[in-house]
Amino acid sequence: xxxxxxxxxxxxxxxxxxxxxxxxxxxxxxxxxxxxxxxxxxxxxxxxxxxxxxxxxxxxxxxxxxxxxxxxxxxxxxxxxxxxxxxxxxxxxxxxxxxxxxxxxxxxxxxxxxxxxxxxxxxxxxxxxxxxxxxxxxxxxxxxxxxxxxxxxxxxxxxxxxxxxxxxxxxxxxxxxxxxxxxxxxxxxxxxxxxxxxxxxxxxxxxxxxxxxxxxxxxxxxxxxxxxxxxxxxxxxxxxxxxxxxxxxxxxxxxxxxxxxxxxxxxxxxxxxxxxxxxxxxxxxxxxxxxxxxxxxxxxxxxxxxxxxxxxxxxxxxxxxxxxxxxxxxxxxxxxxxxxxxxxxxxxxxxxxxxxxxxxxxxxxxxxxxxxxxxxxxxxxxxxxxxxxxxxxxxxxxxxxxxxxxxxxxxxxxxxxxxxxxxxxxxxxxxxxxxxxxxxxxxxxxxxxxxxxxxxxxxxxxxxxxxxxxxxxxxx
Amino acid sequence: xxxxxxxxxxxxxxxxxxxxxxxxxxxxxxxxxxxxxxxxxxxxxxxxxxxxxxxxxxxxxxxxxxxxxxxxxxxxxxxxxxxxxxxxxxxxxxxxxxxxxxxxxxxxxxxxxxxxxxxxxxxxxxxxxxxxxxxxxxxxxxxxxxxxxxxxxxxxxxxxxxxxxxxxxxxxxxxxxxxxxxxxxxxxxxxxxxxxxxxxxxxxxxxxxxxxxxxxxxxxxxxxxxxxxxxxxxxxxxxxxxxxxxxxxxxxxxxxxxxxxxxxxxxxxxxxxxxxxxxxxxxxxxxxxxxxxxxxxxxxxxxxxxxxxxxxxxxxxxxxxxxxxxxxxxxxxxxxxxxxxxxxxxxxxxxxxxxxxxxxxxxxxxxxxxxxxxxxxxxxxxxxxxxxxxxxxxxxxxxxxxxxxxxxxxxxxxxxxxxxxxxxxxxxxxxxxxxxxxxxxxxxxxxxxxxxxxxxxxxxxxxxxxxxxxxxxxxxxxxxxxxxxxxxxxxxxxxxxxxxxxxxxxxxxxxxxxxxxxxx
Numbered sequence: 001x002x003x004x005x006x007x008x009x010x011x012x013x014x015x016x017x018x019x020x021x022x023x024x025x026x027x028x029x030x031x032x033x034x035x036x037x038x039x040x041x042x043x044x045x046x047x048x049x050x051x052x053x054x055x056x057x058x059x060x061x062x063x064x065x066x067x068x069x070x071x072x073x074x075x076x077x078x079x080x081x082x083x084x085x086x087x088x089x090x091x092x093x094x095x096x097x098x099x100x101x102x103x104x105x106x107x108x109x110x111x112x113x114x115x116x117x118x119x120x121x122x123x124x125x126x127x128x129x130x131x132x133x134x135x136x137x138x139x140x141x142x143x144x145x146x147x148x149x150x151x152x153x154x155x156x157x158x159x160x161x162x163x164x165x166x167x168x169x170x171x172x173x174x175x176x177x178x179x180x181x182x183x184x185x186x187x188x189x190x191x192x193x194x195x196x197x198x199x200x201x202x203x204x205x206x207x208x209x210x211x212x213x214x215x216x217x218x219x220x221x222x223x224x225x226x227x228x229x230x231x232x233x234x235x236x237x238x239x240x241x242x243x244x245x246x247x248x249x250x251x252x253x254x255x256x257x258x259x260x261x262x263x264x265x266x267x268x269x270x271x272x273x274x275x276x277x278x279x280x281x282x283x284x285x286x287x288x289x290x291x292x293x294x295x296x297x298x299x300x301x302x303x304x305x306x307x308x309x310x311x312x313x314x315x316x317x318x319x320x321x322x323x324x325x326x327x328x329x330x331x332x333x334x335x336x337x338x339x340x341x342x343x344x345x346x347x348x349x350x351x352x353x354x355x356x357x358x359x360x361x362x363x364x365x366x367x368x369x370x371x372x373x374x375x376x377x378x379x380x381x382x383x384x385x386x387x388x389x390x391x392x393x394x395x396x397x398x399x400x401x402x403x404x405x406x407x408x409x410x411x412x413x414x415x416x417x418x419x420x421x422x423x424x425x426x427x428x429x430x431x432x433x434x435x436x437x438x439x440x441x442x443x444x445x446x447x448x449x450x451x452x453x454x455x456x457x458x459x460x461x462x463x464x465x466x467x468x469x470x471x472x473x474x475x476x
Numbered sequence: 477x478x479x480x481x482x483x484x485x486x487x488x489x490x491x492x493x494x495x496x497x498x499x500x501x502x503x504x505x506x507x508x509x510x511x512x513x514x515x516x517x518x519x520x521x522x523x524x525x526x527x528x529x530x531x532x533x534x535x536x537x538x539x540x541x542x543x544x545x546x547x548x549x550x551x552x553x554x555x556x557x558x559x560x561x562x563x564x565x566x567x568x569x570x571x572x573x574x575x576x577x578x579x580x581x582x583x584x585x586x587x588x589x590x591x592x593x594x595x596x597x598x599x600x601x602x603x604x605x606x607x608x609x610x611x612x613x614x615x616x617x618x619x620x621x622x623x624x625x626x627x628x629x630x631x632x633x634x635x636x637x638x639x640x641x642x643x644x645x646x647x648x649x650x651x652x653x654x655x656x657x658x659x660x661x662x663x664x665x666x667x668x669x670x671x672x673x674x675x676x677x678x679x680x681x682x683x684x685x686x687x688x689x690x691x692x693x694x695x696x697x698x699x700x701x702x703x704x705x706x707x708x709x710x711x712x713x714x715x716x717x718x719x720x721x722x723x724x725x726x727x728x729x730x731x732x733x734x735x736x737x738x739x740x741x742x743x744x745x746x747x748x749x750x751x752x753x754x755x756x757x758x759x760x761x762x763x764x765x766x767x768x769x770x771x772x773x774x775x776x777x778x779x780x781x782x783x784x785x786x787x788x789x790x791x792x793x794x795x796x797x798x799x800x801x802x803x804x805x806x807x808x809x810x811x812x813x814x815x816x817x818x819x820x821x822x823x824x825x826x827x828x829x830x831x832x833x834x835x836x837x838x839x840x841x842x843x844x845x846x847x848x849x850x851x852x853x854x855x856x857x858x859x860x861x862x863x864x865x866x867x868x869x870x871x872x873x874x875x876x877x878x879x880x881x882x883x884x885x886x887x888x889x890x891x892x893x894x895x896x897x898x899x900x901x902x903x904x905x906x907x908x909x910x911x912x913x914x915x916x917x918x919x920x921x922x923x924x925x926x927x928x929x930x931x932x933x934x935x936x937x938x939x940x941x942x943x944x945x946x947x948x949x950x951x952x953x954x955x956x957x958x959x960x961x962x963x964x965x966x967x968x969x970x971x972x973x974x975x976x977x978x979x980x981x982x983x984x985x986x987x988x989x990x991x992x993x994x995x996x
Contacts, residue, residue, distance in 0.1 A: 012931045013970075026834040047832040049521055063934035067902055098934070123929045123960065128868045128898035211831040217824075218513070225817060273513060276834065361630075448619055450674050453815055 003045075003052045004197040005113035006190055009105045009136065011129060012061030014120040015148035018175035018407035020044060020058040023183060025276045027406045029058065041104050046204055053204040054190070054197075057113060059105035065131035068102045072138055083140035086110055106139070114142045114193045117167065121149030121156040133166040142193035145170040146186075169193065175407045183405075184208060216402070218274040220464035223394040224456055226267035227387050227463075230260055231442045232449045234379035241373025245360045248376050253358055256378040264390065268397055272412075275401050281411045357381055380447030387439050391463070398467055428469055434462050494809035495675070497535075499557055500542040502672050503550040505818035516822075517830045519545065524826035535810075538819050541826065556657035560650055561679070567646055568687035576694025584702055591709035591754055594778050595724075601695060601782075602731065602789040608688065609793050611635050615681055616804070639680050672816075674808040682801035689798050692791035699786065703779045710778035711754030721750040728781065735784050742780035752778065860919035862887045863912050865943075867926045867936060868897035870958055876990045881923050881956070884988060889923075890915060896939055905939055909946045918950040928957030928967035928987065932974035944980055953980070956988035 008016045017038055021029035024044035044056040062068075072085050087110040093099040109115060115136050119129065136143060145163030147156055149172065156172055163170045173186050184205050191201030235256040237248050272280045360376045400412055427435065438459050445451035508516055523544040527537065546554075583597050615635045622629040647655055702708060712724055725746045729736070732743040744752075813819055862881055871877045878889045892915075896908045916922060924940065926932070943953065955975055957968040965987055972985035 012933060024833045024835065028835065028838070042835055042837065044833060044835045048829045049525070061931070061933075064938070065933075066898065066935055067938075070902060101934075126868060126898065126927065126930060128930060128933075131898065207829065207831055208833075211828075214824075214828045214831075221817075221821065221824075270513075276514075446619070450672075450812075451619055453817065456815070456817060457820070 002112070003054050003200060004190070004194070005055045005057060005108060005111075006116050007041075007057045007059060007105070007108045007113040008116045008118055009059050009109070009132075010061055010118040011132060012063070014061065014118055014123075015150050015175055016061065016118045017058055018150070019116070019118055019146065019148055019173065020056050021407040022173075022175045022178055022405040023187065024056055025406050027277060027279055027409075029406070031407055031409055039101075039104075041108055046208075048207050053200050053207065054187075057108045059108070060101040062105070062132045062135075063101040064098055065102070065128075065135060068099060069131045069135050069138075072135065082138040083110070086135070086139045102135075106135075109136075109139050109141050112141075114144070114190065114197070115139065116144050116146050116190075117163070118146045118148055119159055119163065121147040121159050121172065122152040122154055124155045125158050125162045129162070133163075137166060142197075143167050143169075144189065144193055147172045148175050150174075150176070176405055177408075178405055179403065180212060215274050216467050217460070217464050219271045219398050219402075220460050220467055222267050222270040222274065223391065223398070223463050223467075224459045226263050226394065227390060227459070228442065228449065228452050228456060229263050230381075230390055231387055231439070232380050232445065232447045232452050233259060233263070234377050234447050235259060236375050236377030238375050239373065243374075245374070245376035249358045252376060252378045260386075260390075264393065267394060271394070271398055272401050275404075276406065277401060277404065280401075280404075357383065380443075382443060384439070384443075387442075388435075391435075391466075395466060402467075427466055431462055431466050431469075434458075435466075438462065494806055494813070495561075495679070496554060496558060497539055497542060498672065498675055498809040498812055499554050500546055500550065501538070501813055501816055501819055503553060504542060504545060505816065507547070507550070508818060508822075514830075514832070517825045517828075518832075520822055520825035521828075521830040527826075534819075534823055535813055537823060537826065538813060541822050553657045556654050560647075560654040560658050561683075563650055563654065564643065564646060565683050565686055567649065568683050569690040571646075572687035572690030573694040576691035576696075577698040578694075579691075580695040580698035580702075584699055584708065586702070586706070586708050588709075591711040591752075593754065594710050594712045594782060595714060597782055598731070598785060601692075601786045605688070605692070605790045605793065609797065612681065612685065612797050615639070615677075616800070636677060636680070639684055643680055643683065672812055675805065675812055678801055678805035678808050682798065682805050685794055685798040685801045688794040689791065692786065692794055696783065696786050696791060699779075699783065703783070708779060710782070711752045712749070713754040721746065721753055724753075725749040731785055731789070732781060734788050739780070739784060742784040744777060744781055748777050860887070860917060860921070862889045862921040862923050863894070863915045864889060864923045864925060865894040865896055865908060865912060867924055867939070868930065869895070869899055870925045870927045871990065873990065877925065880988060880990045881925075884956070884986075885921055885923070885954070887921055897936065906942070909939075909943050912943065913946045916947055916951045920951050922947065922951055922953045924953060924955045925988065926955055926957050926971065928971055929960050929963065932971045937974065937978060940975065940980075940983065941978060944978075944983070949982065952982045952984065955983070955985040957985065958988055958990065 008020050010016050017029050017031050020042075021027065021031055024046075026044060029042075030038070038058060038060045041057050041059045044058065045052045046054050046056070068089065071089060072082070075085050075088070076082070086106060089099075090103050090106050090110050093103050096103075117133065117136060119125075143166075145159075145167035147159045147163070147170070149156055153172070153174075160170055160172075169189060169192055171186055171189055173182060178186075187201060187208070188205050191198040233256065235252050237252065239245060239248075272278070358376065358378050360374055404412065438455050441455050442452045520541065523541055524537075526544065527540050579600060583600050584592055586592050615632050617625075617632060622632060647658065650658075714724075725744070728744055728749060736743045862885055864877070864881060866872075866877070874893055877893070878891075881887075882889045894908045894912055896905045900908075912922060922943065924943075926936065940953065940955070947953075955971060957971050959965075959968065968985065968987040975983055975985045
């Protein structure tokens with residue numbers, strides 16, 4: 001049995017291409033306010049490896065529906081002949097002429113496709129649709145009425161009543177705002193058009209759900225790699241023993257920050273690509289400089305609070321001090337654990353804000369071989385908050401991208417103002433503790449990527465869980 | 477073994493030497509970094525389906541994957557790098573061998589006039605190797621220890637830099653194409669270069685240990701050859717009073733501890749040590765020999781000790797260091813292959829089905845239409861009366877419609893409204909056109925009232941075209957687009973664009989509001 005084909009048809013400029021763009025996750029579909037943008041049928045096969053599970057076909061809108069119906073009615077003999085007549089119409093007008101659009105949209109239907117008749121629920125019903133629906137009824141193919149309320153659902157009820165007279169199944173889907181589960185529900189409903197389409201569509205839905213998880217994991221991988229890079233990044237310069245390091249401090253710090261920002265930008269692009277958004281323009285709300293990775297507002301919104309960092313630091317300190325106490329067979333009376341807690345807490349408290357981490361250190365023996373005597377270097381950062389800030393921002397960006405349909409063509413607005421502090425920087429408790437452990441291990445790698453990368457697999461798991469449980473996701 | 481310049485991906489071979497696999501992974505990682513994820517997914521999924529057994533281990537799958545995806549160019553690079561590394565190792569071995577023989581020739585130089593002093597020989601073949609072995613051990617220290625020992629990290633860095641500089645100098649002796657291949661394989665992108673750095677470190681240390689082994693083999697061979705084909709005389713001498721026979725004997729005993737039990741002949745006794753002390757005064761005085769000339773067999777006794785010392789403190793530790801390097805290289809390559817993000821990602825791509833929902837071909841679209849010229853209100857004024865045609869039941873409120881048109885165009889509106897479009901047949905349209913033609917003259921205005929929110933289909937254009945043909949040039953036709961509550965002019969603008977395609981100079985498109993009659 002061949003895979004089902006669903007032909008998306010309707011009046012011009014009623015959101016057919018938006019529906020296709022959203023269901024096919026394809027942002028190359030031209031979605032324009034100008035009617036008649038689509039001039040030829042275009043197929044969107046849903047393939048798993050090389051197997052096609054179903055195909056969506058985007059078509060141009062009806063242009064001369066009345067004349068088409070009149071042609072059919074002129075040739076009519078009995079109702080049983082209707083499908084054959086439509087096929088004859090297509091055949092006789094295949095060479096173009098006045099019915100080019102009708103031929104283009106009816107061809108995949110007479111070849112066995114199911115019909116998805118799309119209307120705009122924000123505009124009222126009118127008699128101009130009746131000829132179109134009548135023609136579709138003549139094809140005798142399984143069909144569904146689909147109301148796409150472009151911008152407003154004002155006339156949805158009116159449309160439901162009208163479409164109900166022509167179609168057994170009528171659904172509503174806002175192509176631009178639809179959540180992933182709504183899109184999947186619609187695909188499942190396609191299977192209801194015909195009994196033998198149910199199984200392939202159920203399978204397609206199952207595959208899409210798994211693929212969604214795979215895409216989220218790909219995003220988690222990208223974010224993990226970004227964090228690993230950020231936490232092990234250093235930018236430095238080797239100097240002779242007598243050279244002054246001071247003139248290099250500011251430029252190295254700036255270079256270091258630029259590189260971190262670049263890593264974030266690269267990761268965002270990769271996350272967008274993971275969800276098949278290949279041509280997404282992005283805008284950060286507010287002044288780009290003020291809202292960048294290092295702005296105090298960003299750290300306030302996405303970082304951990306001073307208290308939380310102090311608690312996390314203190315707990316690490318207790319463990320370290322406890323080891324000293326234990327090695328002294330208890331004669332430390334827990335003093336070292338206490339000192340560790342205080343020291344760790346203080347370090348954590350300080351880490352709530354970004355601070356410069358330029359350091360200068362000697363390179364023993366290098367001068368003797370004529371290379372250098374010391375190195376001025378920024379990073380790898382020991383700041384505890386940086387990974388939380390970067391992860392918080394990445395999570396927020398991911399939520400926006402994941403919830404975005406491919407019919408949405410406005411800019412992606414990463415708007416921090418509308419988000420409350422305390423939501424963006426809080427992760428579930430079980431994830432929080434595991435994250436801190438991982439971050440601790442990466443910090444211990446002292447910037448050695450090959451050491452830090454050992455944490456990659458576990459970290460991907462955690463970030464994946466974090467993305468899955470994201471409460472900031474506007475739609476999923 | 478990854479095959480050479482085979483352009484076609486043959487069935488995977490079961491086992492690849494780790495370093496070659498590592499090289500292949502490094503090259504493939506660089507190649508894949510710039511490719512689209514969807515392409516990679518499709519490629520790797522296709523590879524996965526060709527693998528005979530999906531239950532194979534991760535590394536075996538990675539090796540099979542590399543077999544399938546490596547380009548002929550990369551295979552050639554690997555072949556060259558492999559050849560280059562072999563050549564480098566051979567070069568280092570030859571240099572070590574020659575250096576060992578040369579050093580032994582100098583240290584054990586003997587023409588019979590003066591005996592050989594064993595103390596410098598011990599310094600060169602025992603103390604110096606132990607010091608360089610210490611340098612090796614520092615270079616080999618794991619990061620966990622480096623963190624705890626202050627200064628050790630810098631020292632390791634310096635030693636490795638020295639080793640790299642030395643290996644780099646030797647690389648210049650290799651052909652340019654081999655050097656290019658090495659540069660391509662080792663000088664790569666930021667992230668995976670850091671990841672693959674540990675393998676490079678052990679490659680370097682292993683090659684240096686190989687040279688050290690060759691050095692000691694060369695020295696031992698030279699020494700053994702001299703012992704077996706010529707007569708050598710060994711003594712010891714020192715200026716410092718502190719270096720007494722007792723102390724030298726104690727030192728010798730300590731050095732000979734590893735073999736004293738099973739090779740007692742190779743451990744000089746106190747008597748032998750005392751008897752072989754040498755003073756160069758005059759023609760030379762040997763120990764306590766009453767005549768100043770020692771027994772030749774006594775002087776020859778040291779050779780066994782020296783040979784044992786050279787093997788025990790020179791060759792043997794270097795063999796161990798070489799084995800350690802090979803083991804660590806193996807472990808590092810193994811670890812890198814298992815942990816390299818590129819390898820893990822490839823495994824993920826091979827496991828998860830490749831799902832595509834996008835179109836395979838590009839979309840054909842119509843080009844943007846030319847922006848309309850301004851068609852202002854003045855052009856729509858008529859001296860005569862207006863005939864109204866309502867298209868597709870745009871409005872059924874006859875009174876308001878008539879009033880709005882009258883206000884908008886400042887004309888008298890015929891009481892009879894004509895209907896056409898949806899809900900009627902094309903024959904009805906033709907009849908409506910005939911009726912309109914009968915009602916108009918050259919000064920009349922024909923107002924076609926349409927719903928601006930519904931697009932101008934070819935059906936509407938056909939009607940306007942037929943109407944123009946029927947009434948002839950002269951009467952102005954105005955397409956008046958009604959707007960839905962709160963809607964802007966965008967829809968009317970689309971109608972205007974569409975109507976412009978008819979090329980009718982007496983045709984205008986305007987917005988019409990039933991309430992006020994105001995329009996643009």
